[in-house]
Amino acid sequence: MEKTIKFLFDIYDFLQDCESDPRAFSAIFEGTNANINIPLWESAYKNNMNIILDSTSLSVKKAYFKAGLCPKDKNNPCDDIFKETEFLLYLSLKSRDWELFISFFNRHYRDFLAAFLKKILEFYPLESHYEKKSKEFLEILYNQDFQTEFSQLNTKKILDNDLLLDFSMENKSNELLMDKIKSFKASHFEKISLKDIERELEEKEVITCGINNCGGKCRINARVTSGCITKLSTDLEDERGNIKACVRGRGYRRTFLSSQRLRYPLKRVGKRGQGLFERISWEEALDIMEEKIKSITAKYGYGCRYVNYSTGVTSKIRGDRLAKRFFALTGGYLDYFNSYSGACFEYTTPFIYGTDQSESSPDTYLDTKLLVLWGHNPLVTMWGSEYLSSLKKIKEKNIPIVVIDPQFSDTAAVFAAKWIPIKPGTDAALALSIAYVLISKKLYNKAFLTKYCQGFDKTLMPKGFENEESFEEYVMGIRDGIEKNPAWASKLTGISPEDIYDLALKIAKAKPCAILPGNGLQRTSNGESSLRCIQALSAMTGNIGIRGGSAATRGYGAGHKTPSFPMVKNPYGLSIPSFLWTDAVFRGKEMTSKKDHIKGGEVLESNIKILFNLAGNTLINQHGNVNRTREILADESLCEFIVCSDLFMTSSAKYADLLLPAPSLFEREFITAPWHFGNFLLYGNKCIDPLFECRFEFDWLYELAKRFGIQKEFACGFDNENDWNKDIYENLRKTEAELPDFDTFKKNGGYKYKNNPSKVAFKEIIEDFENNKFPTPSGKIELFSLALHNFNDPKIPAIPKFQSDFEGVLDEKIKQYPLQLIGWHTKRRCHSIHDNNEWMEEIEPHRLWINEKDAKKRAIKEGDFALIYNDRGKVCMKAHLTKKIMEGVVCIPQGAWFNPDEKGIDTRGCVNTLTTHEATPLAKGNSQHSCLVEVTLI
Structure with a gap:
């Protein structure tokens, strides 16, 4: 047993040892390096699921319960490598429950530890402390002597109550090990009563729903036991419409409970875009925000502050709206109008x-x-x-x-x-x-x-x-x-x-x-x-x-109306088309109402200097011409302070100066609704506590508002999101009388209307034109x-005309780049959400779609790696030959996370590596489907 216990102590010391390579330790255990992802949890390695807080986590927790223990830290998954190692030491040194020890080591720990060590070797291929120690531990784990000693436990040849005493007597020379044995405490655990265990193991079904910018939203029923989500189900469609989850909704666990989650507040230490950070406290993060907002605003004025377009969260109370409310109450901000989705429609x-x-x-x-x-x-x-x-x-x-x-x-x-x-x-x-x-x-x-x-x-x-x-x-x-x-x-x-x-x-x-x-x-x-x-x-x-x-x-x-979030009038009053935000970073003071169609004034008083990007990947990934955006944001003399709040280290998050971890839909409460003519409202009940140190934007913006003395105005007198949800819901009931009381609405996870209005647009005008005119x-x-x-612009004709404009079929550029590229919405993603979910690759592999005839001209076969390029960027990805895309057109599913190699070639297939930042003539909207490229075989 000596080798086993020494081995466990060595592992434990290794996990806590940051002296030899603190930067690597921080990257592995705190997630400070965007290029390193080594999961710390057993559940993430089971069946290649890369998921935490599932049935594997619950099985581990049940083992703890069997020993009468419960993890102290309720916000961290229970099956991390620290806790499992400490648990085995506890079983061998304190409780001497050898049966449970053997069972846990064989069922949970051995393969988990091996997978964890091998993952370290993937990221540290050169000689280093982590690589060297990982190799040593793997050799020991599969060493015959080690296995022989362990098998003696299995055959019960050395089991007796005085085992630890005998072991101690025989190893007086190993004073360091003896000191560790004597001083050992299971610091990650506390005792738990049988009554509390029974309560913990009660299975609950919690009703929640989709929160992303998907038109349908969906009903999600989560099976939860002791903080672990073991299964998701959904409701069925009926004659009144659909709230049934599609593959995206059914994949929420694998997406939002991924081991890739951001865990702690981070401050940038490398260049923007490198993805190098250091862990800080929430208090320090608030200190930084307070100082930067005050000093930069004093220098440039309120028009330098901007909250970026983002739709990763579409609950009625959400981060971008809260940030705008905060800025409005502290002097104002530059706003935007239009959307990336439908600017031309809207404008x-x-x-x-x-x-x-x-x-x-x-x-x-x-x-x-x-x-x-x-x-x-x-x-x-x-x-x-x-x-x-x-x-x-x-x-x-x-x-x-x-x-x-x-x-x-x-x-x-x-x-x-x-x-x-x-x-x-x-x-x-x-x-x-x-x-x-x-x-x-x-x-x-x-x-x-x-x-x-x-x-x-x-x-x-x-x-x-x-x-x-x-x-x-x-x-x-x-x-x-x-x-x-x-x-x-x-x-x-x-x-x-x-x-x-x-x-x-x-x-x-x-x-x-x-x-x-x-x-x-x-x-x-x-x-x-x-x-x-x-x-x-x-x-x-x-x-x-x-x-x-x-x-x-x-x-x-x-x-039906939906709950309304109470916005505050923006004292600054000026706004830009949402697609022109990068222009406002480097030439904001040159922008005008005539040229750029800004609203609320003739010119901007400042370039964007403070940028909040909350629950969105538009900062890099979803905006046109990624390489141009990267160049603009990398220049710290332009935008001086960028705050991102997200769940993952997205391509946008890498450009944050301050990166804040947010909770998923499972970890907060919210109200949401489908697009347009939705016949229901949904309530997302909290399924589990927020993981790690993740905080919803309301919580930290409320703390920030306190520092500016406006917390009551900021939150309408509420000090938590749940009470505010209730308030905006009850206000809605004044006009939507069919809705039940809030407690019933919350308990049922929403409400599907029985009486739905049928509306024909402009019917009243057409039927009674004498008394009802169009509002033109x-x-x-x-x-x-x-x-x-009156625009007096040939690109904005007074009557509907065909305007060929740039990167279309009549553009001379088509001679050099003869294929038109579009980025289509795919069932595997909601914009860029779910791209980190590997299961979705089974649903629909991320490929370049190219017509068979176009592929034949270029000697490209099914599955070949192709280079798609133009004067803005290069993308390398596999080709899919099909008749489902017309000749002369290629398409890349939009939303893949931009991931350039050392040559700047995007290796994931982000369509916006190739698309344009040029805006449409009237709405100044998104023109990303006007994109000419060439494709060659690699």
């Missing part, structure tokens, strides 16, 4: 309809005769709770569904009667050619256009602008001599003239027809033009304001917009 739709409240409820589409999903993949993006239910019913009624998309999406595969592949950025050309057929064949609704629209033809132009070009004149080529007919559009879109003509006839003859564009088509350099041209089709066919029709917009609708300057649908005309 442009009001120019046409006067409002963004322009979407009908999904049940109304059941009355359509033709559904056109244009750049729309709701089966993957989960577009609200009722959307998929309506699509299923539409298909069951044999109503034809047409999907227009460069990629044969999952939605096309399941629902489409016809898939029409289209080249990115040419959607406006297709819409205009359809309009051409409608006009030339006199299939448009002239009465509707005459009564409700401005600018369709010369007779409908606004007074004083009769000589300006009308929409009809442009389509028919009256002034520019170019008829926008199917033959013209075919050369741009890659769709045959016959298919265009056939689609035009179907749209014209379907009474009614619903055109539902998705976000993807307007995330191009001419996104506004595409959107406006498609909306013109709905007006031409008179499908606006009727059941079964649509306004062809991704707007919003007056469904003319009171009509503005195909010709005087407001857009």
